[in-house]
Amino acid sequence: MTKFWENSTVHSFYGDDTTMDTTRCEVRIGDGRISVTYEYEPGKFQTYEGSEVGQWHFNLKAKEGDGKANLHCFPDRRVLDGWWAEEGHEGMWRIILNE
Numbered sequence: 001m002t003k004f005w006e007n008s009t010v011h012s013f014y015g016d017d018t019t020m021d022t023t024r025c026e027v028r029i030g031d032g033r034i035s036v037t038y039e040y041e042p043g044k045f046q047t048y049e050g051s052e053v054g055q056w057h058f059n060l061k062a063k064e065g066d067g068k069a070n071l072h073c074f075p076d077r078r079v080l081d082g083w084w085a086e087e088g089h090e091g092m093w094r095i096i097l098n099e
Helices: none
Strands: 001-013 021-032 033-043 043-052 058-062 067-070 081-085 089-097
Touching: 033 058, 043 067, 067 089
Parallel strands: none
Antiparallel strands: 001 021, 001 089, 021 033, 033 043, 043 058, 058 067, 067 081, 081 089
């Protein structure tokens, strides 16, 4: 069964002391898969997709570009935490799941 959180929030933290970004995102989790879609510029969207490598532990890859990431969550919580790397930048991200 796939769960969908369409009004979630992603907080991105950059490893080079760049200011944190916060934006709305959509998250789907089910059948051992995850998908995270967010708007990174007006009208431009990025989607990361991946597989579960342990209970609520996911490895993800960007649909476009060279991005890769991971996300982790406790099953009874609504917060995903993880690491990302894309286009020579890297950092951490936190996703708050909201329906």
